[in-house]
Amino acid sequence: MTRRLNQPLGGNxxxxxxxxxxxxRLPSAASAAGLDAAFIGVPLDIGTSNRAGARFGPxxxxxxxxxxxxxxxxxxxxxxxxxxxxxxGDVAINPYSMAKSLALVEAFYDEVLAAGCTPLTLxxxxxxxxxxxxxxxxxxxxxxxxHVDAHADVNDSMAGxxxxxxxxxxxxxxxxxxxxxxxxxxxLRGTGYAADDFDWPRRQGFTLVPAHEVWWRSxxxxxxxxxxxxxxxxxxxxxxxxxxxDPAFAGGTGTPEVxxxxxxxxxxxxxxxxxLNLVGADLVEVAPPYDxxxxxxxxxxxxxxxxxxxxxxxxxx
Numbered sequence: 001m002t003r004r005l006n007q008p009l010g011g012n013x014x015x016x017x018x019x020x021x022x023x024x025r026l027p028s029a030a031s032a033a034g035l036d037a038a039f040i041g042v043p044l045d046i047g048t049s050n051r052a053g054a055r056f057g058p059x060x061x062x063x064x065x066x067x068x069x070x071x072x073x074x075x076x077x078x079x080x081x082x083x084x085x086x087x088x089g090d091v092a093i094n095p096y097s098m099a100k101s102l103a104l105v106e107a108f109y110d111e112v113l114a115a116g117c118t119p120l121t122l123x124x125x126x127x128x129x130x131x132x133x134x135x136x137x138x139x140x141x142x143x144x145x146x147h148v149d150a151h152a153d154v155n156d157s158m159a160g161x162x163x164x165x166x167x168x169x170x171x172x173x174x175x176x177x178x179x180x181x182x183x184x185x186x187x188l189r190g191t192g193y194a195a196d197d198f199d200w201p202r203r204q205g206f207t208l209v210p211a212h213e214v215w216w217r218s219x220x221x222x223x224x225x226x227x228x229x230x231x232x233x234x235x236x237x238x239x240x241x242x243x244x245x246d247p248a249f250a251g252g253t254g255t256p257e258v259x260x261x262x263x264x265x266x267x268x269x270x271x272x273x274x275x276l277n278l279v280g281a282d283l284v285e286v287a288p289p290y291d292x293x294x295x296x297x298x299x300x301x302x303x304x305x306x307x308x309x310x311x312x313x314x315x316x317x
Contacts, residue, residue: 047127053287065301077309109135123284144182223272252291
């Protein structure tokens with residue numbers, strides 16, 4: 001029997017300012033059973049260090065995603081032709097407790113991954129990458145990582161706290177969640193407290209690509225190198241902090257840094273992940289209170305759609 005695949009609700013069927021408040025106005029689902037991929041919101045921002053508001057990111061990204069259509073005109077990808085996709089809603093985090101929230105996120109993703117479903121996450125601040133990686137590594141082993149960000153997020157602590165949005169990848173290394181020789185951090189820049197902010201990840205085996213080294217350049221050749229390094233079999237996680245892009249394009253975020261990547265470069269990075277064994281991805285740090293036009297959330301929605309388009313098994317017409 002032919003499987004009936006979910007489709008986004010089109011603008012000719014329902015005005016784009018109406019209809020369900022789900023990612024791309026897809027059907028919502030109560031569990032990941034039977035799904036190949038799912039959009040999941042994690043509305044947590046108690047790990048932020050500057051401007052709060054990323055807790056509202058999942059809701060606003062979903063609102064802006066109503067403009068998206070099912071077929072990728074640039075790449076020919078037609079994800080809804082071959083994948084069963086739905087919106088699983090938000091993880092019910094505890095806004096008063098970081099520790100309890102991390103446990104709730106981890107348990108939620110354990111269930112999603114046990115169902116054979118690939119999670120695409122709407123953040124939330126970057127702290128959420130840690131519990132997600134714990135669940136992903138428990139299922140797949142240490143993963144390769146493509147990490148787009150202005151910041152390396154490898155602080156040992158922040159204000160004395162071991163868990164915050166600037167520490168997830170230090171903890172991930174310590175917990176053995178990453179294949180460190182297959183970690184790429186792209187778009188790093190800005191000021192720091194010491195050279196070790198970027199030297200520490202290099203000592204772990206990470207490959208760092210500072211933003212200033214790729215100004216005005218296509219990142220397609222870089223992504224060719226990333227694919228050669230990681231290979232097509234090793235499980236890969238893609239973590240995309242919206243502040244990896246320049247605040248001229250994505251100002252609605254908590255810790256903006258000038259001199260960032262362009263939108264075109266961001267798209268090249270995600271599209272360049274096609275051929276990798278992606279087992280999960282996130283788009284984090286969209287802060288709607290600083291996004292009056294909605295353009296940052298719209299950009300986040302498009303990047304999440306592009307992530308869906310490069311998952312294994314997606315058809316290209």
